[in-house]
Amino acid sequence: MEPSIVFCRGGGCTAKLGAGVLSHVLEKLPKGPPDENLLIGYDSRDDAAVYKLTDDLAVVQTLDFFPPMVDDPYLFGQIAAANALSDIYAMGGEVKTALNIVCFPEKMDLNILGRILQGGSEKVIEAGGILAGGHSIADDSVKYGLSVTGIVHPEKIYPNNACQPGDALILTKRLGVGIICTAGRVAQASPEAMDAAIASMTTLNKQASQICREFPVHACTDVTGFGLIGHLLEMLDGRYSARIHADRVPVFSQALEYADEFLLTAAAQRNRNHAGSAVRFENVPFAMEEVLFDPQTSGGLLIALPKESAPALEAKLQAAGLPAAIVGTITEKSQEAILITK
Amino acid sequence: MIHVNAMGDACPIPVVKTKNAIAQLGGPGSVETLVDNEIAVQNLTKMANQKGYAVRSEKLEPGKFRVVMTVGEPVEEETAAGEEACLITPEGKKKNTVVVLSASTMGTGSDELGTALMKGFVYALCQQDTLPSTVLLYNGGAALSCEGSASLEDLKSLEAQGVEILTCGTCLNYYGLTEKLRVGQVTNMYAIAEKMMQASCIVRP
Numbered sequence: 048m049e050p051s052i053v054f055c056r057g058g059g060c061t062a063k064l065g066a067g068v069l070s071h072v073l074e075k076l077p078k079g080p081p082d083e084n085l086l087i088g089y090d091s092r093d094d095a096a097v098y099k100l101t102d103d104l105a106v107v108q109t110l111d112f113f114p115p116m117v118d119d120p121y122l123f124g125q126i127a128a129a130n131a132l133s134d135i136y137a138m139g140g141e142v143k144t145a146l147n148i149v150c151f152p153e154k155m156d157l158n159i160l161g162r163i164l165q166g167g168s169e170k171v172i173e174a175g176g177i178l179a180g181g182h183s184i185a186d187d188s189v190k191y192g193l194s195v196t197g198i199v200h201p202e203k204i205y206p207n208n209a210c211q212p213g214d215a216l217i218l219t220k221r222l223g224v225g226i227i228c229t230a231g232r233v234a235q236a237s238p239e240a241m242d243a244a245i246a247s248m249t250t251l252n253k254q255a256s257q258i259c260r261e262f263p264v265h266a267c268t269d270v271t272g273f274g275l276i277g278h279l280l281e282m283l284d285g286r287y288s289a290r291i292h293a294d295r296v297p298v299f300s301q302a303l304e305y306a307d308e309f310l311l312t313a314a315a316q317r318n319r320n321h322a323g324s325a326v327r328f329e330n331v332p333f334a335m336e337e338v339l340f341d342p343q344t345s346g347g348l349l350i351a352l353p354k355e356s357a358p359a360l361e362a363k364l365q366a367a368g369l370p371a372a373i374v375g376t377i378t379e380k381s382q383e384a385i386l387i388t389k
Numbered sequence: 390m391i392h393v394n395a396m397g398d399a400c401p402i403p404v405v406k407t408k409n410a411i412a413q414l415g416g417p418g419s420v421e422t423l424v425d426n427e428i429a430v431q432n433l434t435k436m437a438n439q440k441g442y443a444v445r446s447e448k449l450e451p452g453k454f455r456v457v458m459t460v461g462e463p464v465e466e467e468t469a470a471g472e473e474a475c476l477i478t479p480e481g482k483k484k485n486t487v488v489v490l491s492a493s494t495m496g497t498g499s500d501e502l503g504t505a506l507m508k509g510f511v512y513a514l515c516q517q518d519t520l521p522s523t524v525l526l527y528n529g530g531a532a533l534s535c536e537g538s539a540s541l542e543d544l545k546s547l548e549a550q551g552v553e554i555l556t557c558g559t560c561l562n563y564y565g566l567t568e569k570l571r572v573g574q575v576t577n578m579y580a581i582a583e584k585m586m587q588a589s590c591i592v593r594p
Contacts, residue, residue, distance in 0.1 A: 229400070229401055230401075233401060233405050300536075303537060304536075307537075308408075309401065309404045309408065309432070309435070309436040310401045310404070310405070311400060311401050311435065312400055313399065313400040313426070313429070313432070316400070316428045316431050316435075317428060319431075320428075329501060330493070330500060330501070330504055332537035332538065333435075333439050334537055335537060
């Protein structure tokens with residue numbers, strides 16, 4: 048008998064498995080017969096699956112759920128939902144239906160579950176979708192999220208890896224919510240920092256995605272568990288390199304402070320280990336390095352588009368109140384995949 | 390040596406517990422931390438490297454690691470300052486030595502190396518038996534006293550021992566760092582000129 052596949056040992060600061068172990072596991076799964084209508088599956092490590100129904104209609108499917116990262120159940124519901132919905136926006140799609148995914152201890156107060164679901168359903172409504180059902184499991188810890196279905200025109204999908212050399216990179220939210228929530232767990236985050244992080248995490252990427260539709264976007268992904276560097280590496284797909292200007296990356300200043308206090312997550316270190324030698328830092332302070340590896344919950348969109356169009360998109364996103372900024376450029380493949388300078 | 394048991398603790402708890410233990414030391418000494426995963430070892434090692442503590446780690450058995458940090462021993466510099474904390478001698482004060490940091494790097498050549506050298510220099514400076522009376526920071530050097538600088542802790546240590554840390558206000562303004570100054574005072578060119586004129590010795594790395 049073949050030995051069973053050994054999956055990753057859990058435990059750590061954030062719930063997501065590291066990119067390294069994940070690709071190791073996924074590589075071992077059997078692949079069924081190919082279907083040409085599956086435009087995006089997990090071979091491309093994209094944010095969501097896209098399946099073409101007709102020449103002008105494709106469905107976008109995604110699911111995302113996780114344990115609470117904030118104490119307030121209502122805010123947790125909002126954040127988990129915004130995070131799950133984000134994958135549809137990262138594909139350039141439109142949200143249609145959502146199903147709740149719930150794990151909840153039998154003995155816990157059901158009002159807490161009610162608050163979680165309330166927060167989640169409000170975000171689904173804000174996204175323009177309909178909550179159509181769900182599934183719940185009695186478990187020893189709380190987890191919540193959504194399975195979301197959206198639609199997109201098959202020719203207007205934003206793949207996560209179709210960037211071109213010369214493209215500019217735009218990030219639409221500040222980095223550092225992972226470090227701030229971690230500091231919060233050990234009661235070392237200020238109320239202001241927590242409020243700012245929560246406001247960012249509950250913000251849908253809907254507006255950013257819609258504004259992008261007016262621009263010739265080559266590639267788009269949302270920055271989540273693997274951090275800016277991890278998701279950028281996926282975008283580069285081993286074919287290109289990128290240069291990031293650390294000073295231009297929108298960050299929460301408190302995240303830098305807490306990183307300097309070494310309130311570091313395990314997930315960020317796993318992200319650092321995974322990226323390894325693909326990244327070279329030049330004159331980047333330690334705290335900023337940590338923020339660039341910081342896992343984001345409900346993070347912003349990372350967009351690659353021709354650099355001539357980038358300033359107009361940046362201006363339009365900023366005019367909509369988003370802390371968007373041009374943070375770097377895609378270059379021809381060079382020695383290191385990502386060069387990060389001051 | 391203080392022993393910290395962080396077995397079963399998720400990050401950042403092992404680092405938080407270790408930091409508290411180092412604060413308890415109140416000076417040179419060692420802290421031993423037990424953790425149950427390698428990522429925690431790496432996060433502790435990162436902290437030690439950033440803080441300039443000597444650090445070693447070993448795997449005791451599967452799922453059990455020991456990290457030992459030693460505070461007060463220089464780890465990267467050839468300076469023979471030993472394990473004693475910095476001392477200010479009256480002679481040092483009298484000599485009125487002024488250290489001028491006019492760039493964020495030390496020497497000419499590789500910027501990467503220069504940055505590391507500057508960090509090492511400021512660290513070594515605070516280990517000297519005789520401390521300067523003033524450190525002046527201007528132009529590229531202004532960034533060293535600001536948020537994100539690798540030398541911040543060392544400059545704070547110098548300040549705590551009575552060294553005047555003065556950063557050029559015009560320079561902070563020019564580089565957009567005015568809000569990010571984290572140690573010492575802002576100064577102007579009149580004061581900079583005066584400090585340099587009155588110095589008995591000017592050190593420029």
